Amino acid sequence: MDKIITLDYGSGGKKTSELIDNLIVKKFKNEALSALGDGAILSGEEKIVFSTDSFVVSPCFFPGGNIGKLSVCGTVNDVSVSGGIPKYLSLSFIIEEGFPFSDLEKITDSIAETAKRAGVSVVTGDTKVVERGKGDGIYINTAGIGFLRHNNLSPENIKNGDAVLISGTIGDHGAGIMLSRNKNLLEGEIPSDCAPLNFLCEKLFTLGDSLRVLRDPTRGGVATTLCEFVEESELSIELFEDKLPIRDDVLSVCDILGLDPLYSANEGKILAVVAPDRAEEALEIMKSTPEGKNAAIIGHVTDARAGKVTLKGDFSSRILTKLTGAQLPRIC
Amino acid sequence: MDKIITLDYGSGGKKTSELIDNLIVKKFKNEALSALGDGAILSGEEKIVFSTDSFVVSPCFFPGGNIGKLSVCGTVNDVSVSGGIPKYLSLSFIIEEGFPFSDLEKITDSIAETAKRAGVSVVTGDTKVVERGKGDGIYINTAGIGFLRHNNLSPENIKNGDAVLISGTIGDHGAGIMLSRNKNLLEGEIPSDCAPLNFLCEKLFTLGDSLRVLRDPTRGGVATTLCEFVEESELSIELFEDKLPIRDDVLSVCDILGLDPLYSANEGKILAVVAPDRAEEALEIMKSTPEGKNAAIIGHVTDARAGKVTLKGDFSSRILTKLTGAQLPRIC
Numbered sequence: 001m002d003k004i005i006t007l008d009y010g011s012g013g014k015k016t017s018e019l020i021d022n023l024i025v026k027k028f029k030n031e032a033l034s035a036l037g038d039g040a041i042l043s044g045e046e047k048i049v050f051s052t053d054s055f056v057v058s059p060c061f062f063p064g065g066n067i068g069k070l071s072v073c074g075t076v077n078d079v080s081v082s083g084g085i086p087k088y089l090s091l092s093f094i095i096e097e098g099f100p101f102s103d104l105e106k107i108t109d110s111i112a113e114t115a116k117r118a119g120v121s122v123v124t125g126d127t128k129v130v131e132r133g134k135g136d137g138i139y140i141n142t143a144g145i146g147f148l149r150h151n152n153l154s155p156e157n158i159k160n161g162d163a164v165l166i167s168g169t170i171g172d173h174g175a176g177i178m179l180s181r182n183k184n185l186l187e188g189e190i191p192s193d194c195a196p197l198n199f200l201c202e203k204l205f206t207l208g209d210s211l212r213v214l215r216d217p218t219r220g221g222v223a224t225t226l227c228e229f230v231e232e233s234e235l236s237i238e239l240f241e242d243k244l245p246i247r248d249d250v251l252s253v254c255d256i257l258g259l260d261p262l263y264s265a266n267e268g269k270i271l272a273v274v275a276p277d278r279a280e281e282a283l284e285i286m287k288s289t290p291e292g293k294n295a296a297i298i299g300h301v302t303d304a305r306a307g308k309v310t311l312k313g314d315f316s317s318r319i320l321t322k323l324t325g326a327q328l329p330r331i332c
Numbered sequence: 333m334d335k336i337i338t339l340d341y342g343s344g345g346k347k348t349s350e351l352i353d354n355l356i357v358k359k360f361k362n363e364a365l366s367a368l369g370d371g372a373i374l375s376g377e378e379k380i381v382f383s384t385d386s387f388v389v390s391p392c393f394f395p396g397g398n399i400g401k402l403s404v405c406g407t408v409n410d411v412s413v414s415g416g417i418p419k420y421l422s423l424s425f426i427i428e429e430g431f432p433f434s435d436l437e438k439i440t441d442s443i444a445e446t447a448k449r450a451g452v453s454v455v456t457g458d459t460k461v462v463e464r465g466k467g468d469g470i471y472i473n474t475a476g477i478g479f480l481r482h483n484n485l486s487p488e489n490i491k492n493g494d495a496v497l498i499s500g501t502i503g504d505h506g507a508g509i510m511l512s513r514n515k516n517l518l519e520g521e522i523p524s525d526c527a528p529l530n531f532l533c534e535k536l537f538t539l540g541d542s543l544r545v546l547r548d549p550t551r552g553g554v555a556t557t558l559c560e561f562v563e564e565s566e567l568s569i570e571l572f573e574d575k576l577p578i579r580d581d582v583l584s585v586c587d588i589l590g591l592d593p594l595y596s597a598n599e600g601k602i603l604a605v606v607a608p609d610r611a612e613e614a615l616e617i618m619k620s621t622p623e624g625k626n627a628a629i630i631g632h633v634t635d636a637r638a639g640k641v642t643l644k645g646d647f648s649s650r651i652l653t654k655l656t657g658a659q660l661p662r663i664c
Contacts, residue, residue, distance in 0.1 A: 048380070052422035052475055053458045056466075090384035090475045094426070124475075126385045130662065134388075134468040139460075143384055143422045143475030330462065 003101040009129045047148035049084030051075055054141040058330040060107070062180045064172075064191030065267075067140055068107035070332060072114040073196050073267055074218070075144035080201035081214040081270065083153045084146025089115060091125040091142055096135035107138065118196035120144070150205040155229045155273075157212035163279035164237055164299040167200060167270040167292040168193065168245060170222055174264030175250040177331055178257060185256050190249050195268030200289045207282060210275035217271050218332055223262040223320040225271055226299075226309045231322075234306045239299035239320075241313040262311070263323050265331045273301065335433040341461045379480035381416030383407055386473040390662040392439070394512045396504075396523030397599075399472055400439035402664060404446040405528045405599055406550070407476035412533035413546040413602065415485045416478025421447060423457040423474055428467035439470065450528035452476070482537040487561045489544035495611035496569055496631040499532060499602040499624040500525065500577060502554050506596030507582040509663055510589060517588050522581050527600030532621045539614060542607035549603050550664055555594040555652040557603055558631075558641045563654075566638045571631035571652075573645040594643070595655050597663045605633065 009018075053074045060067040072089065079086040091111065095104065115122055176190040183189075197216065204211055217225040226237050246261050254261045268291055274282040279297055286292030304310075309320040341350075385406045392399040404421065411418040423443065427436065447454055508522040529548065536543055549557040558569050578593050586593045600623055606614040611629055618624030636642075641652040 048477065050420060050422060050475075050477060051456050052424050052473070054424040054426050054460050054473055056426060056460045056462050088382060090382060092384050092386040092473050092475075094386050094388060094471055124383050128386050128388045128471075128662075130388050130468060130471075133465060136462060136466040139426055139462075139471070141384070141386055141424050141473035141475075143382075143424075143473075145380065145382060145477065330460075 004098050006097055006129070009095070009127065047151070049079050049082045049146040049148055050143070051078040051082060052141065052143035053078060054139060055332060056136070056139050056330050057177065057332050058136060059180060060137050061103070062192055063176055063189040065194040066107055066110050067138060068110040069114045070194050070267060071140040071142045072111055072118060072120070073194050074332065075142040076118045076120060076196040076198050077216040079144045079146035080198040081153070081216050082146075083148055083150035083205070085149050085202060086118065086120050086144050086146040086198050088145040089120050089122045089142050091122050092140070093127045094135055094139040095127065095129050096137055097129055097132045099137050104138070114196060118198055149202065150211065152209060153211065153213050155213050155233065157209070158229060158233065158235060158273050158301055159212070159275070160235055160301055160303045161276050162212060162273050162301040163276055163282070163297050164226070164239070164301065165272045165274060165279065165282055165286065166222065166245065166296060166298050167197070167272070167286045168268070168294040169250065170244055170246050170269070171250050171254065171261035171264030171266065172247060173267040174221065174259075174331055175253040175261065177265075178259070179253050186249060186252055188249070190247070190253065193266055193268035195291050197268060197270050197291055200270060200286060200291050203285045203289065204272060204282060207274065207278050210278040211282070212273040212275070215271050217266050217269060219265050220323040221261070221263040221265055222271060223260070223309065224323045227320065227322045229273065230307050230309060232307070235301050235303055236305045236308045236310065237299055238302055238304070239309065239311045241311055243296055243298045245294050245296045262320065267332065276300075336430050338429055338461070341427070341459065379483070381411050381414045381478040381480055382475070383410040383414065384473065384475035385410060386471060387664060388468070388471050388662050389509065389664050390468060391512060392469050393435070394524055395508055395521040397526040398439055398442050399470060400442035401446045402526050402599060403472040403474045404443055404450060404452070405526050406664065407474040408450045408452060408528040408530050409548040409602075411476045411478035412530040413485070413548050414478075415480055415482035415537070417481050417534060418450065418452050418476050418478040418530050420477040421452050421454045421474050423454050424472070425459045426467055426471040427459065427461050428469055429461055429464045431469050436470070446528060450530055481534065482543065484541060485543065485545050487545050487565065489541070490561060490565065490567060490605050490633055491544070491607070492567060492633055492635045493608045494544060494605050494633040495608055495614075495629050496558070496571070496633065497604045497606060497611065497614055497618065498554065498577065498628055498630050499529070499604070499618045500600070500626040501582065502576055502578050502601070503582050503586065503593035503596030503598065504579060505599040506553065506591075506663055507585040507593065510591070511585050518581060518584055520581070522579070522585065525598055525600035527623045529600060529602050529623055532602060532618060532624050535617045535621065536604060536614060539606065539610050542610040543614070544605040544607070547603050549598050549601060551597050552655040553593070553595040553597055554603060555592070555641065556655045559652065559654045561605065562639050562641060564639070567633050567635055568637045568640045568642065569631055570634055570636070571641065571643045573643055575628055575630045577626050577628045594652065599664065608632075
C-alpha cells in the first residue's frame with residue numbers, strides 16, 4: 001500500500017522536516033537552497049524579472065507531463081517572455097491529506113528533471129497539507145527570478161506590417177487534458193506540449209528591437225493572447241487560417257467537444273511579433289530548437305481594423321474576441 | 333446577495349482580467365507591477381533573499397487578521413529573519429468556486445494595507461479558481477524578494493553563554509485560531525499576533541555578529557524552533573519558565589485543549605540568540621518597537637547537554653523535543 005500524506009506532514013514538526021529533507025532538499029540540492037531555513041540568498045547585479053503561478057491542473061498526471069513539470073515550465077516561460085533569463089525558482093505545495101507519496105515523488109522527480117533541463121535552481125519552498133475534501137490531490141505554486149536580458153518587449157512596440165509567429169502546433173495542452181478527462185472521445189492520447197522555452201526565447205532576444213513582444217498563450221489560448229496584443233492599439237492582426245499549425249488529433253478533439261483550438265491552452269509555445277525584415281530569421285531561430293521545429297509565420301499586423309484580430313479563411317473571415325467564460329476549467 | 337467566484341474567473345479570459353484589474357492591479361499599483369503581463373522587472377544590485385509560503389489557515393478570517401494579512405507577514409518575516417530587507421512580493425490565489433467577492437475584497441484590502449505598513453510592493457500575481465469541494469474558500473501563496481543586509485545569521489553562530497530572546501508573548505496565533513474554531517471554550521477572543529517584523533529585524537541587524545540567529549517561530553512554535561537551533565550542536569538551550577511571556581487567556585485555551593503554548597504557532601514574534609554583552613541592548617531594541625513591547629530574555633545557551641532544549645521551572649525541569657504530529661492543522 002502507498003504511504004499517504006497525513007495532516008502531520010503539514011504541522012511544521014518532525015514529519016514536515018522529513019518530507020522536506022527527503023523530497024525537496026535531496027532533489028534540489030544547490031548552494032543557495034542549503035544555506036538557509038526560510039529564504040534563499042541569491043547573488044545578482046542585474047535587473048530582476050519576477051513572476052509567479054499557481055497550478056491546479058486536473059488530472060495532475062497527463063500525457064506529456066504532470067503538474068510538477070507544468071509548474072516549472074509555466075514560471076520559466078513567464079520569466080522568459082518578460083525578457084528574462086530565468087535562474088531561481090521557489091516551490092510551494094498544498095497537498096490533500098491522503099495523497100500518495102509515490103505520486104508526490106514522481107512529481108518532485110519531474111520538477112527536478114525539468115528544472116535541470118531549463119537550467120534553473122529550486123532554492124526555497126514550503127509545504128502545507130489540507131484535510132481530505134479541502135483540496136484535490138496537489139496544488140503547486142512556483143515563483144521565478146530571472147535577470148533581464150531584453151528590456152523592451154511590449155505590445156506597444158507592435159508596428160504595421162510586423163509578422164506574427166508561433167513556435168509550434170496550437171492547442172495541444174488543452175486538447176490533451178480534455179482527452180485525458182474523456183478518454184472515450186478518441187483512440188490514443190494527445191501529449192501536452194508542456195516545455196521550458198527559455199533557451200528558445202534567449203535566442204530570439206538576439207533580434208533586439210526587431211522582436212516586439214513575446215507571450216506564452218496558456219489559458220485563453222492563441223486568440224486571447226493576440227487580442228491582448230492589439231486591444232488598446234490602432235492596429236489589428238490578421239491570421240491566415242491555412243498557415244495555422246494544428247495537429248489532426250487536436251482538431252478532432254476540439255471538433256467533438258465543440259471547442260476552438262485557437263482558445264485551447266498551450267504550455268510549450270511562444271507567440272512572437274517580429275519586424276517584417278527579420279521574420280524569416282526569427283522563424284529559423286525557432287526551428288533550430290527542438291521545441292520550435294513546427295514554428296510558422298501565421299499572420300501579420302495591419303492597420304485595417306483598430307484593435308481587432310481577424311481569422312482569414314479561403315472564402316470568409318471572422319473576428320476573434322477574448323475568451324469569455326471558462327472553456328476548460330483547471331487546465332493549468 | 334454577495335457576488336461569488338465562479339469558474340469563469342479562473343479561465344484566463346475576460347473574467348480573469350476583470351478580477352485582476354479590479355482586485356489586484358488597482359490595489360497594488362506600482363511601477364514594476366504595471367509594466368508587464370507575466371513578470372515584474374525589479375532593479376537590484378545587491379544579494380537577493382528569496383522566500384515563499386502558501387497559506388491555508390482555517391478559518392480565513394480570525395481575530396487580529398485574516399489569510400491576506402498573514403500571507404504578507406509570513407513572507408516578509410521569513411525574508412527578514414534570513415537577513416534581508418524585504419522589498420517585493422508575488423501574490424497568488426487559489427479560490428474555491430462560490431467564495432464571496434466581499435470576502436475576497438476584504439482580504440485584498442488587508443494585503444494592500446499590510447504591504448504598505450511593511451514597505452513592500454506586490455509586483456506580480458496569479459489567480460486560479462477550483463470547483464466547489466476542491467478547496468476551502470481561499471488559499472494564498474506569496475513569494476518575497478529582499479536584499480541582504482545581515483549576511484551571517486545561522487544556528488552555527490550560537491556560542492556558549494549567549495542569551496535567548498523572544499520579541500513578545502508566546503503562542504498567541506495558535507491559541508487565537510483554536511479559540512475561533514471552538515468559540516465555546518472561553519469568553520471573548522484572543523487576537524492573533526500576526527504582524528510584519530521587518531523593521532524590528534532591521535534594527536537588530538545593527539548588532540552585527542553579536543546577533544547570532546533570528547527565526548520566526550510559526551508552525552511548531554518556540555520549542556520546535558529552539559530545538560532546530562541546537563539539534564546539530566554541542567550546545568544546549570535552557571529556558572526559564574518564569575521568564576516566558578504568556579497571556580493568561582492563551583494559557584487557559586492551551587490548558588483546556590491540553591496543548592502547550594511553547595508549541596503553539598506565532599505569526600508576529602521573533603526568536604533571537606544574542607551575545608551576552610549585547611543582550612540588554614537587543615532587548616531595548618525590541619521594546620522600542622510596537623511589535624516588541626513585551627519582549628523578554630527567556631533563556632541562555634549552555635554546554636550542559638549537547639543538542640537539547642530544557643525548560644527549567646522552580647522545582648523541576650523537562651526536556652523539550654520538536655513537535656511530533658499535527659498539534660494544530662491549518663494554523664497558517
